Amino acid sequence: MPTSASASDSSVAVSATRRHSDLLPRLASSDGLVQVKALRELKNRIIGNRTKKLSFIKLGLVPAVADILASKADAGDGRHSDLLIQSAAVVGSFACGFDAGVHAVLDAGVFPSLVRLLSHLDEKVVDAGARSLRMIYQSKLAPKYDFLQQKNMEFLLSLLNSENENVTGLGASIIMHSCETVAEQKALCQAGVLKKLISLLKGSLSQRDASLESLATIIKNNVEAVSEFVGSDSGRALSSVIELTKDRYPRTRLLASVCLIVIRNTCPCYLQDIGIKTKLVYLLLELHDDPGQVGDEASFAFCTLIAGREDLQKLAFEANAIDKLYNHLQKGALHPKRVEGILLAMAELCSKLDSCRFKFISLKALDLVINGLTQDSAGVRAAACICLKSVSRSIKSLCAGDFMNEMIVIPLVQLLDDSCTSVQESIFGELEASSLASLVSDSEPLVQEQALALVRNLVDGCVNCIEFVFAENGIILDAVGRQLQSIPKVEIGIQGMYLLCNVASGNEFHKEAVMHQLVPQAENGTQSFMIKFLQSSDSQLRTAAVWTIINLTFPSVPGAFGRLVKLRNAGIISQVKTMVNDPCLEVKLRIRTALAQFMTSDDGSI
Amino acid sequence: MPVRVVESSAPSQLSEGANSVQTSPQACTLLSVGQTFSGTQNVSGLQKDEAWRVNVCIQGCDLEHGYLCGTMEALNVPMADTPVVTFWEGEIVDTKNYTFFTGKWEATPEDDIRHWTKFSSFNPLLSQVEVDGGKSLDLSTCPYIFMRWKEQYFVNVGTDCGLTIAGFYYVCFSCSDGSINGFYYDPNSSPFQKLELKSTNEGRSGFSFSSYELR
Numbered sequence: 001m002p003t004s005a006s007a008s009d010s011s012v013a014v015s016a017t018r019r020h021s022d023l024l025p026r027l028a029s030s031d032g033l034v035q036v037k038a039l040r041e042l043k044n045r046i047i048g049n050r051t052k053k054l055s056f057i058k059l060g061l062v063p064a065v066a067d068i069l070a071s072k073a074d075a076g077d078g079r080h081s082d083l084l085i086q087s088a089a090v091v092g093s094f095a096c097g098f099d100a101g102v103h104a105v106l107d108a109g110v111f112p113s114l115v116r117l118l119s120h121l122d123e124k125v126v127d128a129g130a131r132s133l134r135m136i137y138q139s140k141l142a143p144k145y146d147f148l149q150q151k152n153m154e155f156l157l158s159l160l161n162s163e164n165e166n167v168t169g170l171g172a173s174i175i176m177h178s179c180e181t182v183a184e185q186k187a188l189c190q191a192g193v194l195k196k197l198i199s200l201l202k203g204s205l206s207q208r209d210a211s212l213e214s215l216a217t218i219i220k221n222n223v224e225a226v227s228e229f230v231g232s233d234s235g236r237a238l239s240s241v242i243e244l245t246k247d248r249y250p251r252t253r254l255l256a257s258v259c260l261i262v263i264r265n266t267c268p269c270y271l272q273d274i275g276i277k278t279k280l281v282y283l284l285l286e287l288h289d290d291p292g293q294v295g296d297e298a299s300f301a302f303c304t305l306i307a308g309r310e311d312l313q314k315l316a317f318e319a320n321a322i323d324k325l326y327n328h329l330q331k332g333a334l335h336p337k338r339v340e341g342i343l344l345a346m347a348e349l350c351s352k353l354d355s356c357r358f359k360f361i362s363l364k365a366l367d368l369v370i371n372g373l374t375q376d377s378a379g380v381r382a383a384a385c386i387c388l389k390s391v392s393r394s395i396k397s398l399c400a401g402d403f404m405n406e407m408i409v410i411p412l413v414q415l416l417d418d419s420c421t422s423v424q425e426s427i428f429g430e431l432e433a434s435s436l437a438s439l440v441s442d443s444e445p446l447v448q449e450q451a452l453a454l455v456r457n458l459v460d461g462c463v464n465c466i467e468f469v470f471a472e473n474g475i476i477l478d479a480v481g482r483q484l485q486s487i488p489k490v491e492i493g494i495q496g497m498y499l500l501c502n503v504a505s506g507n508e509f510h511k512e513a514v515m516h517q518l519v520p521q522a523e524n525g526t527q528s529f530m531i532k533f534l535q536s537s538d539s540q541l542r543t544a545a546v547w548t549i550i551n552l553t554f555p556s557v558p559g560a561f562g563r564l565v566k567l568r569n570a571g572i573i574s575q576v577k578t579m580v581n582d583p584c585l586e587v588k589l590r591i592r593t594a595l596a597q598f599m600t601s602d603d604g605s606i
Numbered sequence: 607m608p609v610r611v612v613e614s615s616a617p618s619q620l621s622e623g624a625n626s627v628q629t630s631p632q633a634c635t636l637l638s639v640g641q642t643f644s645g646t647q648n649v650s651g652l653q654k655d656e657a658w659r660v661n662v663c664i665q666g667c668d669l670e671h672g673y674l675c676g677t678m679e680a681l682n683v684p685m686a687d688t689p690v691v692t693f694w695e696g697e698i699v700d701t702k703n704y705t706f707f708t709g710k711w712e713a714t715p716e717d718d719i720r721h722w723t724k725f726s727s728f729n730p731l732l733s734q735v736e737v738d739g740g741k742s743l744d745l746s747t748c749p750y751i752f753m754r755w756k757e758q759y760f761v762n763v764g765t766d767c768g769l770t771i772a773g774f775y776y777v778c779f780s781c782s783d784g785s786i787n788g789f790y791y792d793p794n795s796s797p798f799q800k801l802e803l804k805s806t807n808e809g810r811s812g813f814s815f816s817s818y819e820l821r
Contacts, residue, residue: 395666395675399693400759453817460640460816463809498815505812543635551812585632585747589782 023056027064032083035068039086046093053094057104065090066108073116081120085128088117092132095139102139111136111143118159118167130166137173144178147187156188160196165204172197172210176217185222194218194228198237205249212244212255216262226266238263242276245283250294254287254301261305274315280305281316285324288342299325299341303348310352321349322359329368336377343372343383347390357394361402366391373411433471437479445488452480452495459502466506469499474513477503481517484529490538497533497544504551508559511552515563518548519570527571534575539584546590549576555600564601573598629744630669630700631751636784636805637674639667640816643786645803647680649796658682662786662803665693672703674753677761685768691761692771699752705739706731708754711774712793715739721776721789724798728752728778753777755788770794775801 026038042061046053056062069087072080091110094101105111114136117129136142145152159171175193179185188194197218200211219225230238244256257280264271271277284305287298302321306312328334329342346365350357360366369391372384392403403409439451455476459466469476480496487493504514518530533545549572552563567573580595582588635641643662650656659681666675674696681689697704706722707715719736722728727750728735734743745752757771773792780786784805789798807813 396693396695396758399665399675399677399761401761457816457818460814495817498817501812502814505807505810505814507811511811547635547813547815554812557811585749586634586781589749592782 023061024059024064027061027068032080036082036086039065039068039083039090043086043090043093046090050098053098053101057094057100062091062094062104062110063108066105066110066113069110069113069117073113073120081122081125084117084120084122084125088114088125088128088132092128092135095132095135097138099139099141102136102141105136106141106143118170123164127164127166130164130170134166134170134173137170137177140177142177144180145174147179147184147191153187153191156193157191157196160193160200165207168200168203169206169210172200172207172214175214179217182222185218185220185225188218189225189228194225195232198229198232198240201237201240201244205252208244208247209249209252209255212241212252212259215241216255216259219259219266220262221266223267226263226270230263230267230270238270245279250287250290253283254294254298257283257287258301258304261301265304277312278315278319281312281319281321285316285319285321288324288328296335296338296341299338299345302345303341306345306348308351313349313351313353313356316349317353317356317359322346322356322363322365325349326360326363326365326368329365336375336380339372339375340377340379340383343369343380343387347383347387350387350390351393354394354396357391357397360391361394361397366408370407370411433468433475437472437475440476440479440483445492448483449489449491449495452483452492452499455480456495456499456502459499463506466503466510469503470513477513477517484517490536490541493533493536493541494538494544497541497548501544501548501551504548505554508557511554511557511559511563514548515552515566518552518572519566530570530572531575534572534579539582539587542579542582542584542587543590546576546579546587546594550590550594550597553594553597553601555597560597561601564598628746630672630702631698631745631748632781633669634751634779634781634784635815636781636813637664637667637751637779638815639664639818641784642806642808643784643803644806645786645801647790648800648802650799656684660801660803669698669700672698672700674698674755678755678757683769686763688762690763690767690769692757693759693761694755694757694775696753696755696777699740699745699754701741701743701745704754705741706735706752707739708774711756711791713774713791717791718776721791721798722752724776724789725750725752725778725787727780749781751779751781753779777801 023038023042026034027042029035029038042056042065046056065087068083069091072084072087091105091114095105111133114129114133117125118133120126120129145156147153147156156171156174159167159174162168162171175188179188194215197211197215200207202208203211215229219229232238241256241259245253245260247253247256260271260276260280281302284298284302287301288295290298302316306316325342325346329339329346334342346360346369350360366388369384369387372380372387375381375384388403388408392398394402397403436451436455439447440455442448442451455469458468469480480499484493484496484500487496500514500517503510518528520526520528530545530548533541536542536545549567552567553560564573576591576594579587579591582591641664645660646657647660648657661679661681662676663679664674664676667673675694676696677691677693679689679691680686683690699706706718708718719732722735723732727748731740731743731748734740754774755777756774760767760769760771763769770792773790773795775788775790777786777788786801786803788801788803790801791797805813
């Protein structure tokens with residue numbers, strides 16, 4: 001009956017609360033045996049149960065356990081070993097896989113007490129302390145160590161040199177969590193940490209895994225560290241990592257693969273062997289079959305393997321990667337992290353090769369991506385967008401209208417609407433001449449280049465589009481002229497020059513405005529940047545400069561001759577004439593066109 | 607003794623060509639994305655004399671892979687109510703990705719030679735092409751780019767429009783003036799239908815270039 005069931009429910013709740021509140025005084029008891037018993041009970045209740053962990057945290061039990069640890073941690077005589085072991089276990093349990101637990105544990109000031117346990121005389125206490133700290137180090141919230149400080153480095157080395165595998169494992173976890181800069185990587189290598197980690201590759205399963213993960217952290221994007229590792233033990237260290245890709249444990253195979261990918265991505269000269277590349281592709285695809293964390297992480301590792309590398313994307317395509325990933329994605333009810341990883345892997349696969357894109361489209365994988373656009377997880381939505389962007393790079397599919405249907409366009413527009421308003425503003429709100437002019441003059445060369453390319457494309461549309469650069473008193477054109485006086489990199493010169501070239505393909509007024517930028521009215525003795533560009537060692541920049549001259553002297557336009565005279569006076573025409581045998585075929589051909597036009601306009605005076 | 611680097615007025619051949627073993631055609635701005643061409647295709651058969659007006663726009667270009675693609679619009683096609691637009695993909699003969707021998711689309715080496723020799727600019731290359739399809743030729747200094755354009759699908763009409771895109775074009779592009787000549791090859795259509803296109807400026811007094819790229 002509903003009534004009695006409800007009564008029984010509430011009595012259970014009351015008794016649970018009573019037992020909860022009962023634990024607090026028992027933990028504070030002066031009798032060590034009562035405390036141990038209470039700790040054991042607490043540990044058993046919270047194991048693997050987030051709800052219970054949270055309710056005990058709210059009841060203030062973590063500080064009570066912290067007090068026991070703090071008061072007994074320094075007693076190295078073994079009298080309180082059981083109490084310390086149980087307290088450490090409870091703390092570790094609170095922290096295991098639960099960030100709110102890690103928060104509570106760190107807030108209660110447990111961390112220094114646990115570290116003190118590592119120097120306890122009782123090996124079991126040391127082990128319990130190390131286990132507990134390892135749980136904390138699974139979280140991003142764990143404290144970081146600065147390895148540039150001597151005492152921290154000494155502490156780390158003492159951990160790695162321990163006989164206890166949980167202590168060495170803790171050392172490895174601290175490295176993974178704390179090592180972020182090249183300076184730290186260097187300091188760790190110099191202190192002999194790399195060698196120590198290599199020796200741990202021969203240790204127990206947990207030591208091997210921890211060592212592989214830490215190795216990847218220390219050598220990532222650090223050419224010197226990679227060279228030291230590859231050269232270690234006459235190459236035996238590298239061979240043992242390669243060997244571990246065949247290990248019976250999936251996690252070890254994954255970590256060994258990640259380590260090899262880091263080596264290859266940092267120093268492409270290593271691991272060039274097609275056999276290893278193929279093996280990594282097949283291995284990572286196979287690891288997707290793992291239903292747990294290894295399977296979730298496999299896609300991300302796969303992404304780093306193939307990112308930007310057409311050769312590996314081709315190998316992956318030949319290994320039926322698209323079909324395999326598609327089959328996983330189709331299963332449904334997957335963890336959002338896994339969906340995100342697979343979508344990103346698909347995006348990488350389709351980033352360069354049309355063969356991959358066609359395969360993707362032929363499998364109707366697009367439907368799954370469209371589904372991803374409306375998922376709850378922001379990571380999945382973002383990954384779906386990236387994947388769509390990658391697949392839609394196929395000009396063949398774009399021209400066929402494959403992506404212009406409401407199934408794709410509507411969710412995309414909605415995404416712009418609800419979660420990316422800032423993006424929307426930045427795209428549509430900023431297209432004012434003054435804003436673009438400031439982007440052209442941005443302090444970042446890459447921004448300058450992109451801004452110039454954008455304006456170049458804008459004025460390449462219909463002839464009327466050229467008027468855009470004359471808005472707000474020609475603020476953009478003036479900014480371009482100023483930027484071209486001194487270019488930090490050649491790409492900026494190329495984009496800027498083509499921008500002027502496109503403007504100069506317009507009417508008389510447009511051509512004169514470009515002339516004004518190229519040949520300033522004031523005779524201040526400075527050389528036109530045009531001459532520098534024509535003399536550039538970059539053939540693309542020379543080509544752009546000659547095209548501009550061709551447009552300025554385009555025949556049958558009234559002012560062509562006048563401009564020719566001005567260009568001659570600025571020394572530009574004589575420079576052009578020296579280029580008839582330019583080593584670049586395109587420049588040579590354009591120079592011929594220009595010279596032919598000069599002949600047409602010339603009345604004999606040029 | 608260290609000396610100041612002085613910019614030379616004439617660009618040095620070495621600066622660009624020192625380690626070069628480049629034998630592929632060089633990039634040409636007139637054959638870049640966004641460039642447009644217009645002209646005619648002569649479709650004369652035995653009984654009729656006919657030419658369609660044709661516009662072409664380059665939509666994509668990937669020289670590394672010898673790839674080019676674009677759209678082709680035929681304007682006064684008798685059996686169609688609207689201009690017929692097709693999407694085509696091109697193979698650039700670059701000796702690396704593609705040679706002068708087609709090796710597919712029902713074209714034998716003899717068909718290839720018969721069509722390529724229609725272009726006078728091909729004649730200096732003929733003897734070597736007969737040996738190895740032109741694999742060992744150096745096309746980096748050749749002012750012409752040879753290609754095959756194969757239409758892939760109709761963009762704006764159905765496949766039941768009464769037209770065929772079964773064949774492909776042998777194409778010769780002039781880097782000097784951007785003109786394009788081509789010959790359509792389809793064993794089931796009139797032979798040697800000639801395509802003649804010129805670079806267009808679309809109302810401008812000069813040339814304009816975009817830098818579109820899918821990133």
